[in-house]
Amino acid sequence: MPKNPTPRPPGPAPRERPLLDDVDRSLVAQLLRDGRTPNVVLARGAGIAESTCVARVRSLRERGLLAGVTAEVDLARLGLPVQAMVAIRFSGHLRADVDAFAEEVSGLPGVVATYNISGTYDFLVHVAAPTPEHLRDFVLDNLTGRRGVAQAETSLVFHVKRGTDVLAAAP
Amino acid sequence: MPKNPTPRPPGPAPRERPLLDDVDRSLVAQLLRDGRTPNVVLARGAGIAESTCVARVRSLRERGLLAGVTAEVDLARLGLPVQAMVAIRFSGHLRADVDAFAEEVSGLPGVVATYNISGTYDFLVHVAAPTPEHLRDFVLDNLTGRRGVAQAETSLVFHVKRGTDVLAAAP
DNA sequence: CGTGAAAGTAAGACGTC
């Protein structure tokens, strides 16, 4: 493992330089639209040679900017037509309880994602279930009853639409 | 285009048969973990021949079970360290306003996803911004001021953890 | 429908500028 030239002390946002030039930006944008975009197309789109493109993408991966690639599935057609966002509020806010929550809940069947948030609620749990009954059971069995959980408010998710231009907000 | 043997009349959930056998399940699960999993590995994992695997995956795509493949990015490292979930409540609930909301908002820079939900709020907008100031501007400029929007409650997103076993809930 | 083997295509490593 190559050690970083600047060991960057613990801090929130790595805000040194452009960090991403126009080429990187183009590559990330393309891979965001289609994670299986072939290297040739990637290279043409960014205006660089194929071999250079391989190197750039690898660099992006090694620097952690590109985390991974995942398939997008239609949960309804997979037999999970009932989706919900469950807002969770903690009572004691014990550090141990809060920390364990996301970790444990993310591994439960049907959990799409867990959001640790500020405000009225502490967590949002995005779940998918085969039927409303399954959803109810999931909430009662896995969320409401959990240590430290004070309240759970369930909202049905009618539709999810992914953003198409997230990157445009990056400096 | 091959026409469907069963034109399936308008209805909510396609709940005919297994719809997915064990092979399909294995393929989807693998592609969920890594959308770039090579066909060879996919085939071995599912216990089928490579050519069969190609056919199965294509079938899953054509049936709409596999929608697409997208790269996972580290928003913070991309210069968007401030994430928020903005809960939106509508006033009049005009069909036109509600319909247009998700469509338009999803295209705005910084928007990760838009959730149309039931309950106290009508929408959740997941956004990413470079700084808290940018977030504030985004909410005021693009959400609060929008036609039909009565209230917007912003919660910072500290951490997002994707579920690791969504499929296990499928029947 | 599933399979094996051959043809077509893309990805990754190397030497050079």
Next chain:
DNA sequence: GACGTCTTACTTTCACG
């Protein structure tokens, strides 16, 4: 760092069980 070429590995097509 970026490039072009070459080797390797993967995907895909096809005739067949």
